[in-house]
Amino acid sequence: MRFEKDTIEILKKALIKMEDGFESLPGVDTDHDLEGTEQVIMEVAERMQDNFPYFHPLYAGQMLKPPHPLARVAYMLSMWINPNNHALDGGRASSRMEKEAVAQIAEIFSWKNSLGHLTSGGTMANMEALWISSKLSPGKKVLASDQAHYTHNRLCDVLGLHFESVPCDDEARMDVSALEEILERENVGTVVATIGTTGTGSVDPLPEMIELRKRYGFLLHADAAYGGYYILVDNLSPGTRGAFDRLHEVDSIVVDPHKHGLQPYGCGCILFKDPEVGRFYRHDSPYTYFTSSELHLGEISLECSRAGASAVALWATQRLLPMVPGGEFAKGLSKSRDAALWLYDKISSDGRFRTILSPELDIVVWAPNGASASEISLRSEELFKAAEKRNLYLAKFKYPSSLLRAKWKGVDFDQEYVTCLRSCLMKPEHFDWIERIWTILAESAV
Structure with a gap:
């Protein structure tokens, strides 16, 4: 895959627009070590490869949702000012x-x-x-x-x-x-x-x-x-x-x-x-709130x-993206919930798995079948690793056995917690990828 870079060009245009507001100021020497800067930032880029792909739809684990491209570029633009919102004097x-x-x-x-x-x-x-x-x-x-x-x-x-x-x-x-x-x-x-x-x-x-x-x-x-x-x-x-x-x-x-x-x-x-x-x-604050x-x-x-x-x-x-019912922002959230419901229905109908509760928002929690809490926990760990090998990233959740006894009849709860699997399907793109996610999950199950 490739990262989105088109907004970098928009950022350059916005910087020119923003600096127009300060044209009355005398110029400042900004002679930085560009060669050294490039060398270090390339090292940073290499170090940052050591991450899970939180931004990708196949990352369906923790609560990590990429910022909107506009949010990224607006944040970067403001860094040339670096405002501090403690006081109007600073921002x-x-x-x-x-x-x-x-x-x-x-x-x-x-x-x-x-x-x-x-x-x-x-x-x-x-x-x-x-x-x-x-x-x-x-x-x-x-x-x-x-x-x-x-x-x-x-x-x-x-x-x-x-x-x-x-x-x-x-x-x-x-x-x-x-x-x-x-x-x-x-x-x-x-x-x-x-x-x-x-x-x-x-x-x-x-x-x-x-x-x-x-x-x-x-x-x-x-x-x-x-x-x-x-x-x-x-x-x-x-x-x-x-x-x-x-x-x-x-x-x-x-x-x-x-x-x-x-x-x-x-x-x-x-x-x-x-x-x-x-x-x-x-x-x-005698030295802050004065202008x-x-x-x-x-x-x-x-x-x-x-x-x-x-x-x-x-x-x-x-x-x-105005926050209004029926708007693009709201539709993105609806897609996340639809993805969670779709995955829950698939898991519920597959005898290899046990579900816990129907998702109210966009989080699905489930586990592989097993006769005891310890066996289910072990199989959850195995499935977690097997899915990751296929580039599907899930999360684990130690669920209280006390909340499962009424739901999972016939299970021997031989430990206080059961390790389950958990997916936060909070990216709108998850809906378009949900069948692929299910295919990988089904293939990874023992």
């Missing part, structure tokens, strides 16, 4: 582009007057959400499902908050009965609803959680880092659609543009429904220096 244009891009993300959740900004990723975005919740509900416990991202437990430890995990049901969603049991006995301030777990893509039962909030008065945070953009698609199951339709009722939302938003790493986003929470961020009375993004962020390039790339991508 005037890029800060305004960030505010516009973040407002557009908020609009897909029907939030018109929210507060938000970009972060380095979902971990930092979730940290800010939990930090704000600790200010609004001091001393109270934080709950998330035992299939939620492990970052919530770790972040609570960093923030000095009490955390407890809530058991899941057989569909890897938070068990509402278990949640209510904890709410009855504990002083809970925040409950995290995962909208697309990183393991299975499962969506917590948000409507039922909202009903419990009416009775117990906790804050409700939606970790939609993986699944948030799926609010735009038209091919979700009715139950999953029902959860997305209630997202506008939560108190805060995290979504990661560097997952399904076609952005380079790292680009996360935190949104708060009530803009008044900005009071908890309030601080002054404008407008809001500086550093005034509503725990992070200080942040890459303005991330905002430029996101703004440009959303300009080309």
